[in-house]
C-alpha cells in the first residue's frame with residue numbers, strides 16, 4: 202500500500218501464473234476467504250482480487266460499476282479488457298470479441314448468437330456430437346490405448362464448434378493446435394515461434410472462410426456475424442475475426458480441460474466411476490455441475506472499475522483493475538459444504554464456472570452437451586480405463602485456463618462400431634449441408650437425422 | 654406458494670430447469686427461464702426452494 206492511499210486495503214501478493222497458485226490453490230483459497238475475500242493483489246501492476254463467493258456475487262453482476270472494454274483503438278476510456286496482466290504487445294493488442302465490449306454492442310452480439318447456442322438449439326445437434334465422439338473412440342478402441350486429450354477431448358469440441366460456425370469440418374486441425382498451444386506457450390518459450398506460425402495460418406484461413414461466406418452465404422454463426430447490424434453500425438472484418446476467435450477459444454480449450462480433469466479423477470476413483478455409470482440417469486447432471494465447480498476451466502476474468510464506489514465496505518476507484526476469481530469463489534465453505542472434495546450428487550450447486558452477470562458464458566449449453574457425450578461414451582466403451590499418472594501433463598500455469606496437455610490411458614480393447622474420423626467428418630459435413638443444421642433454432646427446429 | 658423468474662436478472666444458466674423441469678421451462682431463442690405455472694403445485698414447494706437456491710444469479714422469486 203502506498204502512503205498517499207488512505208484506504209484500508211488487505212494486501213496479498215499472488216502471481217496467478219506461478220506454480221504457487223496451482224500447487225497451493227486450496228490452502229490459499231481457504232486463507233483468503235477467512236482473511237480477505239476482496240484483496241488488493243500487488244502483482245502485475247496491482248489489482249483487486251475478488252475470491253469470496255458472496256463478495257464475487259455482489260461485484261460480478263454490477264454492470265453499472267464494471268467494464269469489460271478493451272480499448273484497442275483509443276476511442277474508448279483506455280481500459281484493458283479482461284486479461285490481467287494485460288496483453289504484452291500493447292501496439293498490436295486485439296479485442297476478445299464481445300467479451301471485451303460493454304452494452305449496448307455486447308448485447309447486440311449476444312441477442313444475435315443466442316438462437317444458435319440455446320439449450321433447444323444445441324439439443325438439435327446431439328446425434329452429430331455423439332457420432333463425432335463415436336468416431337474418435339473407434340480410432341483407438343481396438344488398441345487398448347488412448348490419450349484422452351489428443352485423441353478425444355481436443356477433437357470433438359473443435360469439430361463441433363466449426364460445425365456451428367459454418368466452417369468446413371475437415372479443417373479442424375488448422376485451429377486445434379494453435380488455439381490450445383497459445384494458452385500454454387507464452388512468449389520466450391522455445392515453441393513460441395512455431396505457435397505464432399500456426400496462428401498466422403489460422404488467421405488467414407479464417408479470413409478466407411469469412412470472405413467465402415460473404416460471397417456465398419452458408420448457415421452458421423459466421424453468416425450471422427457478417428450480416429449483423431449493431432444499432433446503426435456494421436462491424437468490420439477485424440472486429441468479426443475477434444468474435445470468431447472468442448467463440449473458438451471459448452469452445453475449444455475449456456471443454457477439453459473439463460473433460461480431461463473429470464476423466465483423470467474418475468480413473469483415480471473407480472468406485473465413484475462405477476456409481477456414476479450405473480446411476481447416470483440421476484447423477485450425470487449433478488456430477489457435471491460438480492466437475493465444473495471443482496475444476497473451473499476458466500479460472501477468472503478481469504474487469505475495470507468505471508467509477509469511484511464502495512461495495513461491501515471495499516472502496517474502489519475508477520480505472521482500477523479487478524479479477525473475479527470464479528475458481529476461488531467455487532471453493533467457499535460458506536456456500537459449498539466440504540468445498541475441496543468432489544461430491545457427485547452435490548445439491549444447490551450454484552457454481553460460477555460459467556461466470557455471472559451479463560457476460561455469462563454463451564456456450565455453456567454446448568460445453569455441457571459435448572462433455573456429457575464424451576464422458577458417457579467413455580464410461581460405456583472403456584469402463585475400466587486407467588490413466589497413466591506419469592504421462593499426464595497439466596498446464597504449467599493455471600492462472601487463466603485450468604487445462605491439461607496430455608492424458609494417456611489404457612483399457613481393455615473393444616470392437617469398432619463404425620467408420621473412422623476422416624470418413625465420419627465427410628459424412629457429417631454432408632449432413633450439415635443437406636439439413637442446414639447450423640441455422641439458428643428460430644429458423645430450423647428439427648433435430649439432426651443421421652440415417653433416413 | 655408463487656414462483657416467478659426475474660427476466661432482468663436471469664442469464665440463462667439453465668440450472669432451475671435441470672433441477673425442477675416441471676416448474677421451469679427455457680425459451681428456445683435464448684435459454685432464459687420462465688415459470689411453467691405461477692402457482693407452485695402442491696407438494697412441489699421444496700423443489701421450488703431448491704431450484705431458487707441453485708440459481709447462480711438468484712433470479713427466482715418465491716412468494
Ligand code: SF4
Pocket residue numbers: 658662663664665666667668669670684685686707708709710711712713
Ligand atoms: S437458473 Fe437462474 S439464471 Fe439460470 S435459467 Fe434458471 S432462473 Fe435463469
